[in-house]
Amino acid sequence: MVYASDSLTALEGVAVYVAGTTRGTYTRKSGYFSMPVLTGDTVVFGALGYEKLYLTVPAEAAENRLTLKIVLQRKENKLPTVDVMPWATEYDLRQAVLRTKLPAEPKDQLPVIPEPYVYKSVTEMPAMDADANFRYGQSIQLQQREARIRVPDILKVFSIPIKYY
Known part of the structure; x- marks a missing residue:
């Protein structure tokens, strides 16, 4: 118990987890x-x-069980000062x-948009910052939204003349 x-x-x-693994609760x-846990695991x-708090599981555990009373110490989180207007x-x-x-505001000029650079390898691409990642995600969502209402190109509409007898 904690x-x-x-x-x-x-x-x-x-949060209780074993350091370096995916085990936790x-x-x-x-x-x-x-x-x-296993003997020698470090539980955080x-x-x-x-x-x-880091705790190493001891080797001597009765009946493959370990019951402990875990006590966490308070930590003071210092926030920056707030300037009041x-x-x-x-x-x-x-x-x-x-x-x-x-x-003075600059004159209304359209920004010059450079031609897109095509990378031949994924490893040569620059890392994506948060803003670029957001724009990429928005473009993917827009493409998915448009794909729901777009008629696929592979469908052909045929008109068959109807003959009345």
Whole structure:
């Protein structure tokens, strides 16, 4: 079971995992968890607002079970300071914005779009940043949306004349 050090209350949602593997779980509302481990495994306990705790599974475990009371220490998360605006009212803020001198805007010119560069190998391509990744995902979604309403090119519509007798 996992507890907080200051109040000895059970902690819910603590990540419990074996380092370097894909084995892991979360604690229940009661602070209880159960997970298969091997002798010598390093089990990591981590939760927001608490120090990570590393525990190595000992070799001497009775009946292939190990029951422990895990106590996590609080960790102080320091946030940056917040600067409060010096305006007392919304009117003062509006007046300050109106008095702000903005630089002259550039002339309306269309940006020059370079020709796309075609890479011959995936390994030569530059890494994609977050903005490019977002644009790529949006283009894929747009293509999928258009594909739902587009008539495939392989379908041919034939008109057969109807003869009345």
